[in-house]
Amino acid sequence: MKIIQVNNQEEGGKQAFNLIKQGMETGAKVLGLATGSTPITLYKEMVQSDLDFSEMVAVNLDEYVGLAGDNEQSYRYFMNHQLFNHKPFKASYVPDGTEEDAEKECARYDQIIEENPIDIQILGIGTNGHIGFNEPGTPFDSLTRKVGLTPSTIEANKRFFASVEDVPTEAYSMGIGSILKAKEIILIAYGENKAEAIYNMIEKEMSEDCPASALQQHDNVTVIVDQAASAKLSV
């Protein structure tokens, strides 16, 4: 894994943006995108840039089960407002949180990923090492499925909701197997509450206890971290 240390989130957004720009110059057509507060500065860079995304496809990692795209807490809403409304893509995919038939929705989404192989996958990381909504214990060959969120993830994500009771307890998430199929992966982490997860991901032995450690088996991963998130690393 290549590690890029940055001073702050603005610099991290610029670094990630430059990697995407380079990727597009060398033929990348499909971006795998993530939600959460971490990629916001990257999306700002993309919006402010003169890059044209109208021939690009975006495939998002996950969506809360039960939330429609016009719900302000949904990941579709987040993506539209942070990026797609400002920079139109040829197509943008996010799992449909309103689809009650999980099997049908997951099969549909896996088909989308198969038809649009991801060139560059952007990832954040949960404090427990989750990527997408793949919580600890997720098999590394998993595909899209309905997952239950751990209490720590519900707790971490409640800041976006009126109360903890409003946080959905399930999500549709691309699997770790799907993520590993991306040609290039850029994982971004800021802040001391990510330090343990970053340490487990990079320096501990690969284990399902830290879903992000699966990235150790991928040969094109760049990790963008600030000082606080990289504080536990030995290098």
Ligand SMILES: N[C@@H]1[C@@H](O)[C@H](O)[C@@H](COP(=O)(O)O)O[C@@H]1O
């Ligand atoms: N499903 C998302 C993840 O994709 C994201 O990486 C994580 C961290 O979020 P943040 O960037 O806000 O710390 O939150 C959620 O659980």
